[in-house]
Structures are given as C-alpha cells and as structure tokens.
Amino acid sequence: MIVLGLLATVTEGGDGSVLEAGTTSPAVIGALLGALALGVATFVASGRLAPRFVGAFGLLGALAAGFGLFAALAPSENQWVGLVLFLGLFALFRLLSRFESITG
C-alpha cells in the first residue's frame, strides 16, 4: 500500500497535476502491479488450492489488468478504442459473475 501511494505521488508529479490518458499514470502502474502480484500469487498457490480458488485469483488478475487498460485508455480520443473498452468492461463483469462460484 505504501509503495502504491509513493508511486502515485511520484508519477503524478510534484504539483499534483493530472496526467494525460495514455501516459504512465498512477492508476496504470497500480493496476499493473496488482495484476503482477495476483499472477505470481496464482502461480505460487496453484498447486495447493482448489481449482475454483485458482480461477478466482485468475479473475482478480484479469480485473486488475482490465482496470489498467481502462485507466490507460479512458478517456479515449479514438471512439472505436472507447467502444472496445466499453464492451470489454461489460464482458469482464460477466466473467466476474462466475467468481469463486460453488456447485452442488
């Protein structure tokens, strides 16, 4: 958390100005770090966890990556990119409806 906060402060710049979309904003860096951590956690835990838990970690990683894309691309000057991003977020939500689901 502290690292994220520091990163946010550094990348935002001393004057706290908002960075343009497409640059390395704090949100993008945070999301990449999150996806990285979740990917590593999934790998480390994959041999010891039930498949539904491994799948849940995978989905969390996908959410972090999706958030990173969202932060990197929105607002988008290219409306086609915006459309893909828009629909992609809904697809991600749909996928997340299966998060840690149990059967039986």
Add this chain to the structure above:
Amino acid sequence: MTAVEQPTGAGERTASPPYFVNLWVDGLFLGGFSILFFVYLRFGVVLFDQNTGANEATFLGQTASRWALMAFWVLNWPHFAATSYRLYRSRETTSQFPITAWVVPVVLGVGAVAALSSPEGFAPWFVKMFFIWSPYHFSGQTIGLTLLYARRAGFTITPLLRWSLTWFVYATCVEIQARAELPGTVVSFGDVVLPTIGIPTWVVSVTNVAVIGLGAVLLFALTDAVRQHRAGGGAPQSGLGFPPILVIPALAQLVWFKLSVGTWDTPSYFEFVNLFHSVQYLFIAWFMQMKERQVATGREGSGAMLIRETAIWGIAIFAVGAFMFRGSGNLIAALFPVSVGVAAAVMTALFQLHHFFVDGVIWKLRNPRVRGALTTSLSELTGRTGQTGQATGR
C-alpha cells in the same frame, strides 16, 4: 443480489408457495413501487406545473433532495451492510468463500489507498469502475429475481426465454451506460471528476434498437414458454398463462433504465433507482435472514420471533451501513490529508465494489442452502404452515 441465476430445468417443480407473501405485496417490493412512483411523477409533474409553473426538473429535484438522502440511510446503505453481514456473520460462511471474504477486500483496499493517495491520478478510475459496474449489478438482480420466482412457481424457463430475458435486461443497462460514456459527458461523484470513456454516439441508437428488438423476442419467448408449459401438462399459472410477477422485475428495469430517460431530470430519478434496487434486495434478504435464524435457533415460527429478529437485524445493518457510507469517509478525512468529498467517494466505491463480488457468490441458487432458504414464505415464518426446517438444505 445478482447471482440467483440458475437454470430452471424443464419439468422442475417446487413444493414452495409461489410468493413470499402474495402477488400484490411481492409485486410491490419487486418493482411495483418503482413503477407506481414513475406513474406518480408523470401525473405529479403535470399537477405541479399547473399550480406553480415550475418545470419538471425542479419538481423532481425538490422531491429527490427531500426524500432520497433520508431513504439512503434506511434502505440503500443497510442493503450493503446486509450483504456484508451475510458473508461475515460466521466462520462457516467466510470459509465457503475465502477469496471473496479476505482476498478481495485486500485487493480493493490497496486500490482505495492508492485512490486516497492520488485523488486525481487514481481515484477517478477507481470510482468510475463502480459507476459502470452498478447498473450491470442491478441487471443481474433483475434476472435473478425473475428466475427465483419462476422456480418457486414451477414455471419452466425455456432456453430461449432465459436467453432473451438476459440479453434484454443487459441491453437496457448497456444503453443507459452508453449515454453516460459519450464524449463530452461530465459526471462527478463527491469531489471526484470521473473520466468518460468516449464512445461513438451511434452506439446509443444501436442499443436502443437492440432493447426494442430483444423486448420483442422476450415477449415471443414468454408466449412460447406458456405454450410449452401447457403442452407439458403444467397447471395454468394465471389468466395470462404465466405467473404475472415474472414480468415485474424486467418491467421495472425498463422503467428505471429506459422509460425514465429523457422524461425528466434523469440523474435525480436514478437516485431513486438505487433505492428501488435496495427495496428489492431487502425484501428477499429479510426472508432469507428470518428463515435462517429460525433454523439456527430451532424455534417455531411466530410473529414475536419475527419482530425481535427484525429489530436486531435492522439495527445492525442500519448502523453498519451508516458507518460504511457516512462514518468511514468522515473518519478518513479527519485522519488523513484528503477532503471529505474524495474520502467519501473512494470509500463508497470500495464498499460497492466489494458488494458486487459478495452478491455474486452468496445468492447462487445452485447452493442448496440458499435455494432452501429462498423457498420460505411469511406463512411459514409465522408458523401458519408446517414447513419449518424442511427447505434449508442443511
């Protein structure tokens, strides 16, 4: 409640009563209130205009500001707390969903810390995520409630009906969200100015056509399901051939996300949609809570038991909800160098995002315990029928 999505198999019948109370009460809580409110505003606006000359937005704005905030305390915030309570009330429930209970809060908490540390570089996207996810979440509840009542009534949801219901409901959600993502749209939440994705304007027209087309397919599918139900020897559910309550959640969603748009001050009306969603939720959650308490305590159903348990549950979720959405923001703003507007927005996003995860796992009808508790009724809870303990799945 988003995830009572479960196929209702052909020929599947339940012994449970079709309603928690009856058609009228269930119908009001499932969307009838919101539809009546919609109608009231239509006529109310006219009367108001005649008497004062004020415009529609002024009327609704005044109504909203007067009632919505107060209602958030007793409906919206407690409904989030009720979800958290369902998950965290015991080690048994958290151990069922450990990732949702323990890992997701950490991941989202890290996001919240980053958002508070960077109100302009991180918070806008963090808060925006819940803004986009929220109508999708409402849609999931609409579908889930429809399937729940179909199951209770023993009405078979055909694959076409399920498909068309799902896509119709989600199309209304995509349409209203598309309107919010057009270039140049500016939306703020608290002190956080949210980014707009920026999509082509024609997307709104396409989704509008999709809603109409899918609505037509849905009507056809419903008619076809009634025909199959009758052909299979199913009992007539009503003069319509299907349980009328099945259409109420989808109709309410149509009002929330489509019919109200452009009719008057949509942002104000949408504040009420949050409340209507919560009303739906608390209605079902109350029955679930009472049923589970009845089973846990081993007591016979009675009115006194319901009053006592309702008071305990109600006070608890009111207090926790107030802390989540009012207290936490103020506390963080007092402890750290961040405005109340930013802190409240970030904490709201944090709790809402976690709510979407939790709701996605705790209401699955494929979980026998959930399925059992969701077949209860007021008659059973008050001891007027002899079903106590039969349908808990324990």
